[in-house]
Amino acid sequence: MSEIFHIGLGNNDDALRKKADADFVSFWDEQAKNLSWFSPWEKTLDWRPPFAKWFVGGTINASYNTLDIHQAAKSDKSAILWEGENGESRNLTYGQMFTQVQKFANVLKSLGVKKGDRVTIYLPMVPELPIAMLACARIGAAHTVIFSGFSATSIKDRVADSNSKVIITADGGYRRGKIVPLKDVIDEAISELDFVEHVIVLERTKNKISMSSKDQLWTELIDSASSSCPAEELPSDHPLYILYTSGTTGKPKGVLHGTGGYLTHLYSTFKWAFDIKDSDVFFCTADIGWVTGHSYVVYAPFLHGATQVMYEGAPDFPEPSRMWEILQKYNVTIFYTTPTALRMFMKFGDDIPNSFDLSQLRLLGTVGEPINPEVWKWYFKTIGKEKCPIIDTWWQTETGGMLISSLPGLETIPLKPGSGTLPIPGVNITVVDENGGDVPANTKGYLVIKNPWPGMLLTLWGDDEKYKTVYWSKYENCYYPGDYALKDDDDYIWLLGRADDVLKVAGHRIGTAELESCMVSHPSIAESAACGIPDEVKGEVIIAFVVLKQGISNDTSILEKELSNKIRTDIGAIATPKQIYFVSKLPKTRSGKIMRRLLKAIGNNEKIGDVSTLEDGAAVTEVQQVFDELQKSIKENSR
Numbered sequence: 001m002s003e004i005f006h007i008g009l010g011n012n013d014d015a016l017r018k019k020a021d022a023d024f025v026s027f028w029d030e031q032a033k034n035l036s037w038f039s040p041w042e043k044t045l046d047w048r049p050p051f052a053k054w055f056v057g058g059t060i061n062a063s064y065n066t067l068d069i070h071q072a073a074k075s076d077k078s079a080i081l082w083e084g085e086n087g088e089s090r091n092l093t094y095g096q097m098f099t100q101v102q103k104f105a106n107v108l109k110s111l112g113v114k115k116g117d118r119v120t121i122y123l124p125m126v127p128e129l130p131i132a133m134l135a136c137a138r139i140g141a142a143h144t145v146i147f148s149g150f151s152a153t154s155i156k157d158r159v160a161d162s163n164s165k166v167i168i169t170a171d172g173g174y175r176r177g178k179i180v181p182l183k184d185v186i187d188e189a190i191s192e193l194d195f196v197e198h199v200i201v202l203e204r205t206k207n208k209i210s211m212s213s214k215d216q217l218w219t220e221l222i223d224s225a226s227s228s229c230p231a232e233e234l235p236s237d238h239p240l241y242i243l244y245t246s247g248t249t250g251k252p253k254g255v256l257h258g259t260g261g262y263l264t265h266l267y268s269t270f271k272w273a274f275d276i277k278d279s280d281v282f283f284c285t286a287d288i289g290w291v292t293g294h295s296y297v298v299y300a301p302f303l304h305g306a307t308q309v310m311y312e313g314a315p316d317f318p319e320p321s322r323m324w325e326i327l328q329k330y331n332v333t334i335f336y337t338t339p340t341a342l343r344m345f346m347k348f349g350d351d352i353p354n355s356f357d358l359s360q361l362r363l364l365g366t367v368g369e370p371i372n373p374e375v376w377k378w379y380f381k382t383i384g385k386e387k388c389p390i391i392d393t394w395w396q397t398e399t400g401g402m403l404i405s406s407l408p409g410l411e412t413i414p415l416k417p418g419s420g421t422l423p424i425p426g427v428n429i430t431v432v433d434e435n436g437g438d439v440p441a442n443t444k445g446y447l448v449i450k451n452p453w454p455g456m457l458l459t460l461w462g463d464d465e466k467y468k469t470v471y472w473s474k475y476e477n478c479y480y481p482g483d484y485a486l487k488d489d490d491d492y493i494w495l496l497g498r499a500d501d502v503l504k505v506a507g508h509r510i511g512t513a514e515l516e517s518c519m520v521s522h523p524s525i526a527e528s529a530a531c532g533i534p535d536e537v538k539g540e541v542i543i544a545f546v547v548l549k550q551g552i553s554n555d556t557s558i559l560e561k562e563l564s565n566k567i568r569t570d571i572g573a574i575a576t577p578k579q580i581y582f583v584s585k586l587p588k589t590r591s592g593k594i595m596r597r598l599l600k601a602i603g604n605n606e607k608i609g610d611v612s613t614l615e616d617g618a619a620v621t622e623v624q625q626v627f628d629e630l631q632k633s634i635k636e637n638s639r
């Protein structure tokens with residue numbers, strides 16, 4: 001039985017769900033009217049499976065909806081409260097953003113960027129990143145933002161794939177007090193890409209860089225640019241951006257998003273999930289290089305004219321208290337982060353957050369991975385002081401915005417730690433078996449989406465066939481996200497991990513999330529990852545990797561027994577791992593997700609493959625070393 005928490009913000013609007021259930025198309029039609037359109041649409045949805053066009057015939061501009069519309073009432077309101085890793089700060093108002101975006105849009109135009117072109121952006125977390133994105137949107141060029149931790153090879157592939165003639169970068173970016181030489185990385189990435197015509201360089205760190213004939217400084221270009229650039233009137237399905245997925249399960253996919261549908265989805269979910277008010281200070285810790293940053297740092301808060309904190313650096317630098325210092329300093333009211341970050345903060349202990357004033361917080365959120373109930377409860381108690389609802393938002397780069405989440409801005413429902421709760425209104429999500437049939441309550445299966453939704457990707461960039469195969473071929477006319485899930489008696493959805501990672505042991509199917517959550521609920525364990533490796537007798541056996549909490553030095557052989565017993569009691573003997581390895585780090589993607597495919601590769605003695613999205617290459621080597629050592633000792637013991 002899961003625990004239930006009755007906590008909300010007092011909102012209860014039943015009518016909205018009723019409307020959505022009655023007719024999802026006219027429901028979204030109504031939501032789209034919250035945006036400013038240059039001309040209205042003729043058709044709400046043109047659905048030619050698996051391609052959806054929303055608000056056909058309508059014209060709109062994302063930059064207009066995030067900036068122009070706020071000028072009359074909010075030009076002096078803070079849009080971005082920026083905190084540099086080195087302690088610098090900047091406050092940019094909606095008025096200042098408006099001017100900067102128009103100037104930069106004119107810069108892009110002067111370099112020959114036109115409607116329909118692609119522009120690659122490789123910038124650190126500085127205000128110029130959203131400025132560059134909104135400037136692209138203003139003139140109808142699609143941005144393709146690459147996370148500023150990526151290597152030259154990853155950039156080269158992405159620039160070539162999107163055929164960007166203009167690249168925007170910085171001399172460097174700060175990460176853990178060190179300068180990451182971004183411009184040097186770009187120089188290497190484009191050395192063989194002759195079609196790249198211009199590189200715009202923002203001076204962030206003033207480190208030494210070499211400038212070629214293609215390179216121009218941001219400041220020099222913007223100083224001479226005019227501050228007036230009217231927003232282009234674009235068709236609703238005009239490409240807004242290409243963004244590559246995290247690469248957790250393999251090679252990243254170039255997800256293409258449109259404009260009108262995407263913005264409608266973001267406007268609505270930001271209001272329902274975060275209950276955004278004019279007085280709020282919102283803080284989403286995601287890097288803009290990931291979809292969470294695109295949707296809930298750049299577009300959604302700006303659509304609502306919200307004030308938000310933007311932080312440049314690592315969340316635990318220079319001290320593990322950095323995040324809480326920022327929350328206190330800016331009086332953050334809504335905080336949105338990842339389970340991985342929370343597990344890290346939890347590992348540091350309660351004294352750190354307890355020494356800050358977090359009393360302004362009224363709503364907390366998570367995204368990116370299943371959150372273990374243990375971590376949820378810690379977040380609720382230690383950070384939210386038992387007064388803030390927590391939203392656990394499930395979505396993907398492909399979905400554009402959240403699809404499963406509790407919505408405290410709309411309704412008050414009981415919260416169950418570890419469950420994303422219900423699909424958002426207007427979205428039909430369910431759990432099915434291998435053949436596409438609905439599974440009974442409390443039965444594991446695959447998550448599917450049965451109707452198109454407005455934030456849905458248009459396609460995979462330049463590859464309609466792959467788009468069809470990856471998402472639409474497993475079940476007819478149903479979107480297949482690739483996640484394993486179950487619905488409980490209250491129709492709450494529980495995400496159980498990636499479908500590819502489902503552990504099949506002696507005919508039983510176990511989600512990685514179930515097992516990991518169980519291990520993390522042991523008081524000494526901070527993080528865990530489970531995966532399956534082939535076994536001649538059982539078909540597959542489970543192995544697990546765990547990271548201990550800081551300061552824990554228990555005998556690992558005793559801990560291993562305790563963990564096995566816990567799994568036996570909580571899940572069943574069948575789920576007991578064959579081996580549990582104690583490691584100091586887990587291999588993660590740059591967006592902080594555990595890469596089980598790597599653990600699996602190590603377990604199977606396979607090659608590790610493409611590791612370009614790893615946060616820290618050393619972690620893989622370390623896991624490999626620990627594994628090798630253990631294998632060796634096991635072999636020796638069995639002689």
Ligand code: ATP
Binds near residue numbers: 245249253481
């Ligand atoms: P790739 O598709 O390249 O393997 P990725 O799936 O990690 O990378 P994203 O689009 O960033 O790329 O992540 C979406 C995935 O993250 C979801 O499919 C799901 O597995 C996981 N996820 C996101 N939010 C949640 C959540 N609240 N609960 C559980 N899982 C989540």
Ligand code: MG
Binds near residue numbers: 245249396
């Ligand atoms: Mg994915």
